[in-house]
Amino acid sequence: MAAAISIANLTKTYANGQHALKGVSLEIRPGEIFALLGPNGAGKTTLISIVCGIVRPTSGSVLVEGHDIRREFRAARECIGLVPQELAIEAFETVRAAAAFSRGLFGRAPDPACVERVLHDLSLWDRRDDILMTLSGGMKRRVMIAKALAHEPRILFLDEPTAGVDVELRRDLWELVRRLRDQGVTIILTTHYIDEAEELADRIGVVNHGELVVVDEKRALMKKLGKRQLTLTLQEPLAAVPVGLAEWRLALLGNGHELQFTFDAAQEQTGVGPLLRRLEQLGIGWRDLNTRESSLEDIFVSLVGRGARA
Amino acid sequence: MSLPAFNRHGVWAIYRFEMARFLRTLLQSVLTPVITTSLFVIVFGAAIGSRMAEVDGVSYGAFIVPGLIMLSLFTESIANASFGIHFPKFTGTIFEILAAPVAALEIVLGYVGAAATKSVLLGLIILATASFFVSFTILHPLWMLAFMALTAVTFSLFGFIVGIWAKNWEQMQFVPMLIVTPLTFLGGAFYSIDMLPPGWRTVALFNPVVYLISGFRWSFFGTSDVSVQVSLAMTAVFMLACIGVIAWIFRTGYRLKT
Numbered sequence: 001m002a003a004a005i006s007i008a009n010l011t012k013t014y015a016n017g018q019h020a021l022k023g024v025s026l027e028i029r030p031g032e033i034f035a036l037l038g039p040n041g042a043g044k045t046t047l048i049s050i051v052c053g054i055v056r057p058t059s060g061s062v063l064v065e066g067h068d069i070r071r072e073f074r075a076a077r078e079c080i081g082l083v084p085q086e087l088a089i090e091a092f093e094t095v096r097a098a099a100a101f102s103r104g105l106f107g108r109a110p111d112p113a114c115v116e117r118v119l120h121d122l123s124l125w126d127r128r129d130d131i132l133m134t135l136s137g138g139m140k141r142r143v144m145i146a147k148a149l150a151h152e153p154r155i156l157f158l159d160e161p162t163a164g165v166d167v168e169l170r171r172d173l174w175e176l177v178r179r180l181r182d183q184g185v186t187i188i189l190t191t192h193y194i195d196e197a198e199e200l201a202d203r204i205g206v207v208n209h210g211e212l213v214v215v216d217e218k219r220a221l222m223k224k225l226g227k228r229q230l231t232l233t234l235q236e237p238l239a240a241v242p243v244g245l246a247e248w249r250l251a252l253l254g255n256g257h258e259l260q261f262t263f264d265a266a267q268e269q270t271g272v273g274p275l276l277r278r279l280e281q282l283g284i285g286w287r288d289l290n291t292r293e294s295s296l297e298d299i300f301v302s303l304v305g306r307g308a309r310a
Numbered sequence: 311m312s313l314p315a316f317n318r319h320g321v322w323a324i325y326r327f328e329m330a331r332f333l334r335t336l337l338q339s340v341l342t343p344v345i346t347t348s349l350f351v352i353v354f355g356a357a358i359g360s361r362m363a364e365v366d367g368v369s370y371g372a373f374i375v376p377g378l379i380m381l382s383l384f385t386e387s388i389a390n391a392s393f394g395i396h397f398p399k400f401t402g403t404i405f406e407i408l409a410a411p412v413a414a415l416e417i418v419l420g421y422v423g424a425a426a427t428k429s430v431l432l433g434l435i436i437l438a439t440a441s442f443f444v445s446f447t448i449l450h451p452l453w454m455l456a457f458m459a460l461t462a463v464t465f466s467l468f469g470f471i472v473g474i475w476a477k478n479w480e481q482m483q484f485v486p487m488l489i490v491t492p493l494t495f496l497g498g499a500f501y502s503i504d505m506l507p508p509g510w511r512t513v514a515l516f517n518p519v520v521y522l523i524s525g526f527r528w529s530f531f532g533t534s535d536v537s538v539q540v541s542l543a544m545t546a547v548f549m550l551a552c553i554g555v556i557a558w559i560f561r562t563g564y565r566l567k568t
């Protein structure tokens with residue numbers, strides 16, 4: 001099947017000289033949930049804004065369902081719904097009018113039943129005649145999503161949909177995202193909550209300093225870059241890692257009570273067996289042992305470096 | 311599946327949205343211009359006008375009515391159109407317009423169409439108000455409507471440009487205050503430019519507003535400072551200039567897209 005979105009060599013230099021994107025190429029598959037991760041200022045919003053027609057690219061090309069976003073902007077934009085990062089919403093309209101407005105704007109004939117369905121999906125139906133200004137922040141975010149869905153897009157961009165929302169809404173949104181995916185909607189979301197990507201995404205792309213550092217299936221990514229950690233709780237604390245253990249990558253934690261060994265889970269020879277034998281030879285006893293698989297978060301941090309996360 | 315070449319639902323959505331805003335604030339929208347006009351007609355027409363000679367065979371009170379309507383059309387068109395596009399820029403909701411499958415022409419039709427509609431409605435309300443205070447006849451009603459519509463559209467286009475250009479609300483006030491009001495007062499809203507000394511008369515002819523007021527006044531009284539053809543031609547030139555600027559704005563993304 002052809003790509004839902006195909007981005008080639010995309011660059012963006014803002015007027016102030018900021019190189020927000022430095023040659024990004026990416027294919028989004030139809031029907032997938034794609035999570036874009038990256039620290040603040042990495043270029044995620046810029047990338048999304050270019051695909052949606054809000055920011056002009058400096059160079060490169062973007063095709064949406066095969067349509068060039070500039071030459072065939074109508075066909076390209078018609079399939080896209082966008083929920084931007086910033087809350088921006090009309091003040092004096094009613095919830096229902098705002099959704100109907102968005103539907104019309106995207107060239108669709110009025111369809112009250114469809115608008116009603118979308119408002120139900122977002123638990124907004126009871127508030128349909130409320131003035132937007134009077135809604136809470138979380139409600140406004142729901143309205144923004146309703147507006148993006150009102151024209152029944154086949155591709156949905158969610159730029160940090162769960163920033164600053166409560167746990168319940170977050171769960172609701174996850175459920176909504178899965179439901180949309182089941183209906184065949186392609187979803188691209190950005191998030192700073194790694195557990196969200198871990199929970200939802202089929203594939204993950206990590207952006208850093210305007211470059212796509214890695215793109216892969218979530219599972220493959222975790223396997224490929226996944227580290228495991230073995231933590232041994234010692235019977236007697238150590239002052240330092242003994243010289244005899246220098247060949248393993250060890251860290252001494254918990255005031256010398258814990259010995260931590262980080263190893264690559266994908267490797268044939270993990271080194272765990274020899275390490276345990278050497279400990280026995282050296283007479284270092286341990287009381288407890290536990291291993292942990294690294295989360296996406298660890299992977300992410302190792303990719304973009306701790307410094308960049310500030 | 312592709313959209314038809316014209317997104318009429320999009321135009322209609324914008325138009326309706328803008329008209330809804332007008333209706334929400336109907337009282338302010340209508341009351342201010344109506345009161346201002348009434349004051350002008352009472353003070354200049356009735357109080358001072360009674361001591362003034364007729365202008366081109368028309369009583370002074372009646373003579374200023376077309377000028378007053380034009381003055382309102384200018385300011386209201388600019389205010390409505392500039393506000394209409396500036397507000398979404400200000401609140402950030404413009405992202406939706408930029409991301410939607412609407413072409414520049416459709417965006418302009420929606421915003422400018424709505425602003426011009428409001429202005430014409432207002433012009434007619436002011437006309438009705440003025441008729442309570444002074445008596446006048448309209449010799450060419452259709453031309454009167456045509457001039458009204460043409461002026462409303464032209465100045466709404468201009469207002470649309472101001473709304474995109476303005477970086478803040480101060481700049482939004484600035485253009486009407488500093489350019490439009492003086493041009494209107496100097497453009498013969500309250501006198502015939504024939505009354506000016508010859509040198510000033512020549513200067514006045516560089517003021518585009520002169521042509522609009524002159525043509526509009528002709529549709530009332532059949533007399534004018536400059537010929538009707540020239541009036542129409544100059545209005546068209548101004549309108550085309552605005553359309554040219556707007557086309558450039560959308561091509562370059564000036565103050566709309568980074």
Ligand SMILES: Nc1ncnc2c1ncn2[C@@H]1O[C@H](COP(=O)(O)OP(=O)(O)OP(=O)(O)O)[C@@H](O)[C@H]1O
Pocket residue numbers: 014015016018019020038039040041042043044045046047085568
């Ligand atoms: N309009 C603009 N003008 C100039 N620079 C900009 C503009 N918008 C973004 N930038 C810069 O481009 C870079 C990428 O910004 P972008 O908003 O795409 O990052 P992001 O990955 O979405 O970050 P966040 O996680 O904080 O939302 C940043 O350095 C930012 O300062």
Ligand SMILES: [Mg+2]
Pocket residue numbers: 044045046085159
């Ligand atoms: Mg962002």
